[in-house]
Amino acid sequence: MLLVHADHVVPGDGPPIADGAVLVDDAAKGAVIDVGPAVELAPRAAGARVERIRGVVLPGLVNAHAHLELSGLRGQITGGRGFVDWVERLVATRHEARPEEDEAALDAALEELDAFGTAAVGEVTNSLAVAERLAARGLAGVLFHEVFGTSRDAVMARVRGLEEEIEERLARRSPDLRYAPAAHTLYTTHPDAVRAIVEHARARGLRTSLHLAEHPAERRALEHGDGPIPEWLARRVKKGAMELEWPKASPFAYADALGALGPHVLLVHLTDARAEELALVAARGAYVVLCPRSNLHIEGMLPPLNAVLRAGIEPALGTDSLASNASLDVLAEARALADRFPNVRPVDLVRMATWNGARALGLEDAGVGRIAKGARPGLVAVEGAIGPADDPCKFVLANVKTRRRWLVRRAVRVERGHAS
Numbered sequence: 001m002l003l004v005h006a007d008h009v010v011p012g013d014g015p016p017i018a019d020g021a022v023l024v025d026d027a028a029k030g031a032v033i034d035v036g037p038a039v040e041l042a043p044r045a046a047g048a049r050v051e052r053i054r055g056v057v058l059p060g061l062v063n064a065h066a067h068l069e070l071s072g073l074r075g076q077i078t079g080g081r082g083f084v085d086w087v088e089r090l091v092a093t094r095h096e097a098r099p100e101e102d103e104a105a106l107d108a109a110l111e112e113l114d115a116f117g118t119a120a121v122g123e124v125t126n127s128l129a130v131a132e133r134l135a136a137r138g139l140a141g142v143l144f145h146e147v148f149g150t151s152r153d154a155v156m157a158r159v160r161g162l163e164e165e166i167e168e169r170l171a172r173r174s175p176d177l178r179y180a181p182a183a184h185t186l187y188t189t190h191p192d193a194v195r196a197i198v199e200h201a202r203a204r205g206l207r208t209s210l211h212l213a214e215h216p217a218e219r220r221a222l223e224h225g226d227g228p229i230p231e232w233l234a235r236r237v238k239k240g241a242m243e244l245e246w247p248k249a250s251p252f253a254y255a256d257a258l259g260a261l262g263p264h265v266l267l268v269h270l271t272d273a274r275a276e277e278l279a280l281v282a283a284r285g286a287y288v289v290l291c292p293r294s295n296l297h298i299e300g301m302l303p304p305l306n307a308v309l310r311a312g313i314e315p316a317l318g319t320d321s322l323a324s325n326a327s328l329d330v331l332a333e334a335r336a337l338a339d340r341f342p343n344v345r346p347v348d349l350v351r352m353a354t355w356n357g358a359r360a361l362g363l364e365d366a367g368v369g370r371i372a373k374g375a376r377p378g379l380v381a382v383e384g385a386i387g388p389a390d391d392p393c394k395f396v397l398a399n400v401k402t403r404r405r406w407l408v409r410r411a412v413r414v415e416r417g418h419a420s
């Protein structure tokens with residue numbers, strides 16, 4: 001057994017514990033036996049190795065929305081001029097990139113995730129290039145296999161192909177790494193495909209993902225059928241392949257009509273969401289991921305965090321890709337929100353980067369995102385001088401640049417017969 005005794009323990013799903021401790025079965029397996037005040041746990045830990053941490057211990061982090069495949073584009077895609085300008089630059093730059101360089105960037109991105117103390121990731125993938133690497137590193141998470149296409153027959157064939165592929169992938173998955181097709185957006189994926197993908201996820205108890213209300217241009221396209229998005233699609237989509245009609249409805253009303261507001265869908269961004277729309281999201285039980293630094297980079301906008309919280313939504317956080325962000329550190333997202341929403345409690349922001357992320361990805365049973373009995377979250381230390389009366393979550397957010405250290409890595413669960 002290992003007893004981690006820290007100035008503060010932040011469980012992720014509950015209030016911090018001053019002079020706290022975590023009893024772990026052993027450093028190799030990493031299952032939490034108990035968590036609580038050190039004075040209560042220490043007497044039960046006879047014979048355990050004790051590690052005394054000056055600073056804060058928290059669970060491995062959950063980055064609920066990333067595109068690791070774009071990691072080769074770090075620092076190359078200028079933002080600030082809106083989504084269409086950004087995505088055009090992305091496409092042009094991506095065509096110039098060499099795949100072997102992307103491989104190195106992918107490895108570097110995984111190193112970075114690990115160095116920041118990340119235990120789980122919601123990864124939106126186009127090529128599945130990252131799947132084996134995530135499994136090899138023991139990361140938990142969901143691979144959202146992204147589907148685009150405005151031509152109905154072509155995109156439906158793609159969806160059916162991915163649904164079949166699932167059988168094969170599920171057979172040799174790591175049990176803590178899930179896989180589901182996901183529609184890109186309501187303006188790049190034919191509505192029949194969105195419906196089919198969502199229904200597929202619902203029927204199988206999977207979580208799918210959808211970028212929604214990322215920017216005002218999306219609302220304008222869906223509500224009025226004009227503006228930068230239809231103009232961009234007219235340039236990009238081959239003649240005859242544009243079979244997507246503008247619904248003349250808000251992003252949320254349209255998503256709802258397609259069945260895409262519900263507890264099996266993870267809605268990404270909601271930057272352009274209004275209070276009554278957030279109330280609808282909350283009523284439908286959909287999960288939400290906010291990506292504030294990406295929104296700031298691309299649009300110069302922040303997600304409406306206060307309105308999100310007032311609606312009763314418990315958002316997760318994601319970094320989005322290195323094509324629109326400076327790092328893959330989900331705690332830096334929490335810090336970005338702390339700086340701009342000083343009314344939001346630090347403990348709630350840390351929860352967004354841990355337990356809310358695990359719930360948003362449907363990974364509660366994978367034991368990630370919280371330090372709780374029986375969980376295997378991995379334990380991360382943020383070290384430094386902190387007093388017993390100081391707020392440990394405020395300390396963590398103030399020290400996002402401090403090097404984090406894995407005390408106990410998340411134990412990898414391997415299904416019998418499927419060890420890789």
Ligand SMILES: [Zn+2]
Pocket residue numbers: 065066067124211268320321
């Ligand atoms: Zn994204």
